[in-house]
Amino acid sequence: MAERLSAEARRQALGGLSGWTDVQGRDAIGKTFVFKDFNEAFGFMTRAALVAEKMDHHPEWRNVYKTVEVVLSTHDAGGVTARDMALAKAMNAIAG
Amino acid sequence: MAERLSAEARRQALGGLSGWTDVQGRDAIGKTFVFKDFNEAFGFMTRAALVAEKMDHHPEWRNVYKTVEVVLSTHDAGGVTARDMALAKAMNAIAG
Numbered sequence: 424m425a426e427r428l429s430a431e432a433r434r435q436a437l438g439g440l441s442g443w444t445d446v447q448g449r450d451a452i453g454k455t456f457v458f459k460d461f462n463e464a465f466g467f468m469t470r471a472a473l474v475a476e477k478m479d480h481h482p483e484w485r486n487v488y489k490t491v492e493v494v495l496s497t498h499d500a501g502g503v504t505a506r507d508m509a510l511a512k513a514m515n516a517i518a519g
Numbered sequence: 520m521a522e523r524l525s526a527e528a529r530r531q532a533l534g535g536l537s538g539w540t541d542v543q544g545r546d547a548i549g550k551t552f553v554f555k556d557f558n559e560a561f562g563f564m565t566r567a568a569l570v571a572e573k574m575d576h577h578p579e580w581r582n583v584y585k586t587v588e589v590v591l592s593t594h595d596a597g598g599v600t601a602r603d604m605a606l607a608k609a610m611n612a613i614a615g
Contacts (some may be wrong), residue, residue: 461577467569472561481557506544 425497425504436508443511451496452503452511456518458489466490470517471510480506482514521593521600532604540606547592548599548607552614554585563587566613567606576602578610 427450428436437443437452458464465485473480475481478488493514495507521525524532524548532591533548537564542549553559580591589610591603 440520461568465565465572469561469565472557476557476561481584483581483583485539485579487579 425500425506426486427497427500427502427504428508434435436505440508440511443515444500445507445518446462446494446496449494449496450502451494452507453492453494454511454514456491456493456514458491458518460489462488467514471514474513474517475510478506478510478513521596521602523593523596523598524604526583531600532601535570536604536607537611539611540594542590542592545552545590545592546598547590547607548606549588549590550610552587552589554614556585560585563610563614567610570609570613571606574602574606574609576606592596 437445442454442473444450444454456464456467458467468484468491469485471482480497483496485492495510496502497506533541538550539548552563554561554563563600564580564582564587567578576593579592581588591606592598593600595604
């Protein structure tokens with residue numbers, strides 16, 4: 424099972440993940456992606472869903488037209504782990 | 520442009536839409552769909568996204584693993600219209 428990252432490890436990992444920040448009031452990281460339109464936003468979600476399913480690690484996410492708000496946390500670990508950082512990195516790569 | 524439904528028309532339409540209710544504090548309707556797993560939940564979202572794009576009428580929705588919370592409202596009309604009811608009906612059909 425993945426273990427929660429130390430504050431220092433988390434800070435370092437977030438430093439390399441453009442746009443991702445700590446979520447206020449929760450042990451989680453988040454990012455709001457903004458695309459051109461719904462087609463692009465849902466295309467991103469579809470590609471990210473395939474990655475998430477393969478990793479067996481799933482996002483909390485909200486989509487309104489061209490925006491996708493993502494929150495990542497590892498429920499089993501009660502906080503942010505390396506798995507969240509890996510999914511965040513994959514999402515950044517998909518969004519381009 | 521679609522016009523907001525009257526209170527009576529809205530009540531009647533909701534009566535025929537299993538699981539859909541008025542959203543508290545907003546002029547919108549909502550439903551929480553619960554599936555077996557992420558595969559089913561995102562499969563539903565993908566089919567609904569194709570319908571939404573074709574209708575050019577998009578949901579606000581949030582997905583956490585096997586649940587999908589949907590809110591529908593017509594921004595141009597400032598409230599619930601027949602377009603929301605049509606998308607709600609299509610989503611119910613997709614969810615089976």
